[in-house]
Structures are given as C-alpha cells and as structure tokens.
Amino acid sequence: MEEGELVAERYRLVSLVGQGAMGVVWLARDERLDREVAVKQLLIAGSPDKALATATSEEATSRAMREARIAARLRHHNAIAVHDVVEHDGRPCLIMEYLRSSSLDQVMIARGGLPPIEVAAIGAQIAAALTEAHAAGIVHRDIKPENVLFNEDGTAKITDFGVSRAAFVGTVTTTGILAGTPAYLAPEVASGGPAGPSSDVFSLGATLYTAIEGMPPFGIDDNPIALLLRVATGEMKPPERTGPLTDLVMWLLHRDPAQRPSMMTARDALAAAAEGEPFPVPRARTGTIMLPPPRRRVGSMRTVVFALIAVTLVAAGAALGWGITDGESTSATPQQPGTSTPGAPPQQPILAEPTCVASYEVAETWQGGYNATVTIRNDGESTLSGWTVRWTQPDGHQITNLWNGDLTRAGTEMTVTNAQWNTTVPTGGETSFGFTANAKGNNRPTPAVTCGQR
Structure with a gap:
C-alpha cells in the first residue's frame, strides 16, 4: 500500500x-x-x-x-x-x-500509574462497550492498554474488535506458538483454552491493574514462555496502589472464570466506584496465587534471641547445680524462673509472640471526604496469623467503602479483621487496608488504632 x-x-x-x-x-x-x-x-x-x-x-x-x-x-x-x-x-x-487520540499506554508513559477513581471511570466506559459486544455474541480477545483510546474530550473507546481473532493474535496457534503478548491473557486462555466473555473480564481487570500499578499483574519478562507460565498458573503480584478498587480488581482477576462477574456487573460496579459509591463484591474471591511481599532481613535478630535462650538455659543449669549438695536439696535456694524442679519434665523455652503494630494515615482528601490507609506491621519474632484492628471513628465521619479487610461497626467503634488473602504477616512484614469516608468540613483527625492477633 x-x-x-x-x-x-x-x-x-x-x-x-x-x-x-x-x-x-x-x-x-x-x-x-x-x-x-x-x-x-x-x-x-x-x-x-x-x-x-x-x-x-x-x-x-x-x-x-x-x-x-x-x-x-x-x-x-x-x-x-x-x-x-x-x-x-x-x-x-x-x-x-478515525480518532485523533492517545492510547492508555501512552498516557501511562506520560503520567505513570493513574489514580484508582480515574481508572474506575475509564473501566466503566470500556466495560459498557464490552457489555454490548458480549450481548451481540462478540468477544474482543485482546483487551490491553494499547487498545484503549481517548478522544479530545477524554472519552474512552476500545478498539480492534475482531482483529485479534482474525489475525490470530492473543491465543495459542496450531503450532503451539503464542501470538502476541500474554501479559493480559486470562489463565484459561494462556493454558490453551478458548477465549470467551469471562476471559475478556479478566483482561479488562489486568488492564485496569496495569493502569494503576504501572505494571501488568504478572509482571514483564523478555521470555514470553516464562511469562505465559506465570499467567497459566495465576502467579500474580499483589496490588499495592489500587486502594478502593482492590476488591473489585481482584474479583475481575479471579483465576476461576465461573467466579468472575459478568461484564455487565463489572460495568455497574466500576461506575459506582467512579462515583465513590459502595458496590457489592463477593467475599470469597481467592484462586489467584499471590506472590509474597518482600521480607525484611531479620536473621541477626533471631540469632540474638536464640543466643539469649541458650544463655538462660545454661544459667538455669548452673543454678540447679548450686542448689543440690550431696544428694540433698537446699530449700533456702529459691527456684529460678524458667528452671525445672527435680523429677519434673524439662520446660520448653517460650518463643516470643508476634507483635502487631498498626499505623493510621490519611492518604488523600477532597471536599466532603477522604481516603485513609491503615498499615499492620509484625514486629515480633513469629508469624502473625490473623489480625484485628480497632479505633473510634470521629463523629460525622462515615466509612463508605473498605478494602483488604472485613469491617464491623458498633456505633463509632470500628473493628477491621483480615481478609482471606492477607491473614498471615511474616516476621518483619506488613500488610494494609484502606477505606474512603464521607466527612463534613475540613477536619481530618488521626485516631489512635490498636492491633492484635485474632
């Protein structure tokens, strides 16, 4: 041409x-x-x-x-x-x-990761078009940031309907070669299965995840086969910046196609999220394997703890030797803490329990509301298995949406327990949950929070 x-x-x-x-x-x-x-x-x-x-x-x-x-x-x-x-x-x-436009990947290059609420609005528009497509029996098969375009007034449009299948892109071909990038494929498609409406839902979730995090959920790799394997097995990096969209994005990215929402449900939920309104998300959404967060080095501290335990046991043995003379016990010598009485089974050393520490931070504010993040850190020497955070919510502050945890209210008393995917916090590790709240005026107090093991 x-x-x-x-x-x-x-x-x-x-x-x-x-x-x-x-x-x-x-x-x-x-x-x-x-x-x-x-x-x-x-x-x-x-x-x-x-x-x-x-x-x-x-x-x-x-x-x-x-x-x-x-x-x-x-x-x-x-x-x-x-x-x-x-x-x-x-x-x-x-x-x-023909649209004089910029694509989502170009916007990300210029601005980096986008705010979750803005991404929700983009996702709601794309999901609206995909809902109509699915109702007409059309599956896109190649949803990715490059195929999301914006016109001059900011309206989002999805392009390349029908192109991916016609050009054999985004699926496994008859020779077993993957055509196109696997970064946004659903696991069932990466495993060689057919594409369908539910795989479009997953690809939309992967696109929204990328728009916020700045990186696809399965990362990037120069080796497409290695990346394809991660997609097929569902080894996903946990999102860190998705905020109020965390639950919804993880629902779209469920490994089991039957557990994902329909595109219509995704459209409605994203539209609600874009307006700051609550949206229903099922609680049982696990299935994708979350790669563990980086752990801080704690080997030297553990060495000190075990050394102290050894010293205590040696001291206990010495004290016991001093308290026994010619086979007779001396009652005047008091029994030291952590020692054993003659004939009694030896006591096992007591390992330190996990120490749960929580911090509260107002991350973003706007007229009539704000977004807060609570970080849970394990400062102890054993794994934290389940956690509970409590605080008193200021008068007139109403939580509208909470992610990465389960909320229970009793008046102004707030209790948040771990979700299914962030139950365990390793030694030196941390996790977090967040919420949006409505509030009158500009008062954004930082309440005291307490944290404990469930």
Missing part, C-alpha cells in the same frame, strides 16, 4: 499512521462520504501459525472478513466503529472510525 492509493475504489490513502504485528494502519479519506477514516490492512500472511498462513491463506482471508463483519455490527459510543470490510491485494482491510 502506498500514499495516494485508492482502496476498494473509495478510500484514498493519505498517510501511514502505524504498523504492528497485526497489520498496517493508514489515515484515509472516504471519497464517497467525504470523511476521514482509518484503513487497517491485516497481515494474515505474517501469522506465526505457519501452517495456517501458508497452506490456507484464502481460508484465512475469508475467516478474517467474516470476523470483521461480525465486529462491524457493534455500535457503541465507547467502541471504535468498524464502517466497512473490504479486500485489497488479497488481504482483508477494516475501514474504521
């Missing part, structure tokens, strides 16, 4: 927009309707599935045309419209809405 070339006797190519693994995109003018359009020529012959690309090129082109025509049925203001599907030089071309 060249500048000035006429495609399908209607679309005049103006300038090259970009080129990738899936195809070449041109800015073109529709000479019949006198409007700008994008022309995307799919590179079927470049598919990594060589058997499909060489032996059945006509069949592949036919399939691409069919998939694109299905995608063209979707009409939604949060989806890039497919106007037409034509063939040019033996290859299928999608004639799409």
Whole structure:
C-alpha cells in the first residue's frame, strides 16, 4: 500500500499512521462520504501459525472478513466503529472510525500509574462497550492498554474488535506458538483454552491493574514462555496502589472464570466506584496465587534471641547445680524462673509472640471526604496469623467503602479483621487496608488504632 492509493475504489490513502504485528494502519479519506477514516490492512500472511498462513491463506482471508463483519455490527459510543470490510491485494482491510487520540499506554508513559477513581471511570466506559459486544455474541480477545483510546474530550473507546481473532493474535496457534503478548491473557486462555466473555473480564481487570500499578499483574519478562507460565498458573503480584478498587480488581482477576462477574456487573460496579459509591463484591474471591511481599532481613535478630535462650538455659543449669549438695536439696535456694524442679519434665523455652503494630494515615482528601490507609506491621519474632484492628471513628465521619479487610461497626467503634488473602504477616512484614469516608468540613483527625492477633 502506498500514499495516494485508492482502496476498494473509495478510500484514498493519505498517510501511514502505524504498523504492528497485526497489520498496517493508514489515515484515509472516504471519497464517497467525504470523511476521514482509518484503513487497517491485516497481515494474515505474517501469522506465526505457519501452517495456517501458508497452506490456507484464502481460508484465512475469508475467516478474517467474516470476523470483521461480525465486529462491524457493534455500535457503541465507547467502541471504535468498524464502517466497512473490504479486500485489497488479497488481504482483508477494516475501514474504521478515525480518532485523533492517545492510547492508555501512552498516557501511562506520560503520567505513570493513574489514580484508582480515574481508572474506575475509564473501566466503566470500556466495560459498557464490552457489555454490548458480549450481548451481540462478540468477544474482543485482546483487551490491553494499547487498545484503549481517548478522544479530545477524554472519552474512552476500545478498539480492534475482531482483529485479534482474525489475525490470530492473543491465543495459542496450531503450532503451539503464542501470538502476541500474554501479559493480559486470562489463565484459561494462556493454558490453551478458548477465549470467551469471562476471559475478556479478566483482561479488562489486568488492564485496569496495569493502569494503576504501572505494571501488568504478572509482571514483564523478555521470555514470553516464562511469562505465559506465570499467567497459566495465576502467579500474580499483589496490588499495592489500587486502594478502593482492590476488591473489585481482584474479583475481575479471579483465576476461576465461573467466579468472575459478568461484564455487565463489572460495568455497574466500576461506575459506582467512579462515583465513590459502595458496590457489592463477593467475599470469597481467592484462586489467584499471590506472590509474597518482600521480607525484611531479620536473621541477626533471631540469632540474638536464640543466643539469649541458650544463655538462660545454661544459667538455669548452673543454678540447679548450686542448689543440690550431696544428694540433698537446699530449700533456702529459691527456684529460678524458667528452671525445672527435680523429677519434673524439662520446660520448653517460650518463643516470643508476634507483635502487631498498626499505623493510621490519611492518604488523600477532597471536599466532603477522604481516603485513609491503615498499615499492620509484625514486629515480633513469629508469624502473625490473623489480625484485628480497632479505633473510634470521629463523629460525622462515615466509612463508605473498605478494602483488604472485613469491617464491623458498633456505633463509632470500628473493628477491621483480615481478609482471606492477607491473614498471615511474616516476621518483619506488613500488610494494609484502606477505606474512603464521607466527612463534613475540613477536619481530618488521626485516631489512635490498636492491633492484635485474632
């Protein structure tokens, strides 16, 4: 294809927009309707599935045309419209809405991780388009930051409907080669299973996770097979910045497709979160393997503790020897703490218990509300198995949403216990929960919090 070339006797190519693994995109003018359009020529012959690309090129082109025509049925203001599907030089071309835009990955490069509430608003728009697509029997299969676009007024739109399947991207091909990045694939797809609406839900969750954290949930790796293995086994890095979206994002990223919400439910929950309203999330959402957080080095402290225990036992033995003369006990010598009486079984040394320490911090404030984070730290010498945090909420401060814990209220007395995925805190480790609250005025006190083992 060249500048000035006429495609399908209607679309005049103006300038090259970009080129990738899936195809070449041109800015073109529709000479019949006198409007700008994008022309995307799919590179079927470049598919990594060589058997499909060489032996059945006509069949592949036919399939691409069919998939694109299905995608063209979707009409939604949060989806890039497919106007037409034509063939040019033996290859299928999608004639799409042309949007002078920036993509989500470009925004992330410029700004870094985005605030959770802003990401919720973006996610609600994309989920709205995907809800319509699923209702029409259309599965996207390739949701990722590069395929989320923003127009000049900030409206989010999802693009490349039908392209991924037509170009065999984002799935395992007949030769066993993975086409495209696995970073946003659902585990069941990474394991070779078919894509469906629930895998779109997972990919949306992975995209939102990335927008907030600045990194995909399974990380990045120069070795795509190693990354694919992490995706297939569900070894995910716990989110650290998702704040009020933590529960919802982890629900979208559930390893079991049957436990994920529908796209419609995800849309409604994200829209509520974007408005700062509570949204229902099932409590039992585990299934994804969480990689443990980094642990601080505590070996030297443990060495000191065990050394002190050894010294205590030696001192106890010496005291016992001093208290016995010629087989007779001397009652005047008091029994030392931690020693054993003759004939009694020896006592085991008592190891230090975990020490639960909690700190409260107001992270963000706005007119009529704020966001607070409570960090739980284990300063003891044994693992903390379950924790409970208590504090008195200031008058007029109403918690609207809490994540990473279970909240019980008794008037102004707040009690938060661990969630299923952050029950255990290793020695020297920490975890946290957070919440949003409504409050009148600008008073943002920091209440005293107490922490204990459950």
